[in-house]
Amino acid sequence: MSPRRRRLPEHLEAPARAFDDLLPALERARAILTESVPGTRLPGRPLAETLSEFEEGLREVRGGMDAWRSPDLEPEWDACSRGLDQSLALADRVRTVGAHPEGFEGLVGLIGDLLSPLDPFERAATRFRELGG
Numbered sequence: 001m002s003p004r005r006r007r008l009p010e011h012l013e014a015p016a017r018a019f020d021d022l023l024p025a026l027e028r029a030r031a032i033l034t035e036s037v038p039g040t041r042l043p044g045r046p047l048a049e050t051l052s053e054f055e056e057g058l059r060e061v062r063g064g065m066d067a068w069r070s071p072d073l074e075p076e077w078d079a080c081s082r083g084l085d086q087s088l089a090l091a092d093r094v095r096t097v098g099a100h101p102e103g104f105e106g107l108v109g110l111i112g113d114l115l116s117p118l119d120p121f122e123r124a125a126t127r128f129r130e131l132g133g
Contacts (some may be wrong), residue, residue: 018067029057076127086117097124
């Protein structure tokens with residue numbers, strides 16, 4: 001998500017590093033959740049397990065959000081923050097209500113619903129690149 005950047009203004013260097021530091025936890029959370037999808041050779045991990053690990057990863061990301069907040073990226077930060085809240089709220093509902101998806105399509109749809117609110121992180125990475133000049 002964060003290819004090599006051109007030189008950022010000095011006031012954005014620390015926020016950019018903080019943002020980059022969050023990306024591995026975000027990517028791990030995304031990857032873990034998709035492990036519930038069965039493949040041709042493996043049955044897929046239980047959704048309850050991957051969902052719990054997904055939530056842990058998102059809470060880790062949440063914990064580092066303030067470190068990259070900057071007036072130059074406020075719209076992107078807000079969108080990422082809202083996306084985290086949406087994903088965590090849906091994960092909590094699935095876990096507490098026990099609404100498990102029906103079949104392969106239902107599982108893939110649920111995973112898509114959990115992951116799509118995190119798309120603003122891609123836009124934030126793009127904005128950091130744009131601000132690099």
